[in-house]
Amino acid sequence: MPRFLRAGAEGCSRGAQPEPCGGGEGVPRCTVGVTPGGRLVAVKVHRVGRTSFRGTRRVRVYVADKRHTSWLYQSRLAARSEFEALNILWKAGVAVPEPLDWNRHVVVTGYVEGVELSEVPELEDPKGVLDRVLVEVEKAFKAGVVHGDLSEYNVLVTEGEGVVLIDWPQWFSSTHPQAELYLRRDVENVASFFRRKYGVEVDPEALAEEFLRRVRG
Ligand SMILES: Nc1ncnc2c1ncn2[C@@H]1O[C@H](COP(=O)(O)OP(=O)(O)OP(=O)(O)O)[C@@H](O)[C@H]1O
Ligand SMILES: [Mg+2]
Numbered sequence: 072m073p074r075f076l077r078a079g080a081e082g083c084s085r086g087a088q089p090e091p092c093g094g095g096e097g098v099p100r101c102t103v104g105v106t107p108g109g110r111l112v113a114v115k116v117h118r119v120g121r122t123s124f125r126g127t128r129r130v131r132v133y134v135a136d137k138r139h140t141s142w143l144y145q146s147r148l149a150a151r152s153e154f155e156a157l158n159i160l161w162k163a164g165v166a167v168p169e170p171l172d173w174n175r176h177v178v179v180t181g182y183v184e185g186v187e188l189s190e191v192p193e194l195e196d197p198k199g200v201l202d203r204v205l206v207e208v209e210k211a212f213k214a215g216v217v218h219g220d221l222s223e224y225n226v227l228v229t230e231g232e233g234v235v236l237i238d239w240p241q242w243f244s245s246t247h248p249q250a251e252l253y254l255r256r257d258v259e260n261v262a263s264f265f266r267r268k269y270g271v272e273v274d275p276e277a278l279a280e281e282f283l284r285r286v287r288g
Pocket of ligand 2: 224225237238
């Protein structure tokens with residue numbers, strides 16, 4: 072197992088008690104647990120309005136009804152929205168965690184053995200990893216889903232430099248009037264990261280333009 076994956080695995084205890092896995096400051100957002108059947112799962116507790124924003128502005132499209140703005144209500148909508156996206160994506164064969172259940176503001180997915188792209192110290196084939204991300208983004212779009220907050224923080228790199236796209240509560244339908252805008256931003260975000268960190272020779276804007284032309288068909 073590559074060193075960075077071992078480090079990631081150490082960060083998530085496999086004991087019976089859920090332990091933090093990845094994510095924000097203070098209250099852990101995601102914990103790893105074990106089902107009675109012995110399966111490792113990721114348990115994500117949504118806390119809308121109490122999160123760290125990490126630079127990318129999040130567009131909370133699921134809060135349409137202004138009368139219900141309690142954080143628990145919003146967080147419940149976020150959990151439901153994420154679970155809905157994951158179901159569509161998983162069925163379409165997009166590389167996302169397997170959706171298992173949701174309740175109130177909590178979503179349970181299959182645990183992915185991987186490390187956030189932002190934390191990976193080195194990659195053997197950065198261009199290949201970027202291409203793999205873009206293949207999944209394209210599959211998602213064709214399945215009807217645009218991520219809307221894609222960045223190096225929401226891609227897990229697995230053994231063999233595979234990718235899994237996570238963190239979908241803010242997703243947009245591919246038919247949403249702004250879908251192309253968000254799709255363009257998602258593609259530019261990841262491409263810029265690969266250019267900045269790994270020196271991949273890519274023009275993010277041109278790449279996004281070409282990507283959009285292709286997926287529009
Ligand atoms: N299915 C999973 N398997 C393994 N790790 C996961 C899984 N889902 C989430 N994580 C870990 O938890 C972190 C936070 O999850 P996610 O990106 O979905 O939430 P977030 O809203 O960005 O939370 P935060 O703001 O705390 O980072 C991820 O970056 C990843 O390290
Ligand atoms: Mg995230």
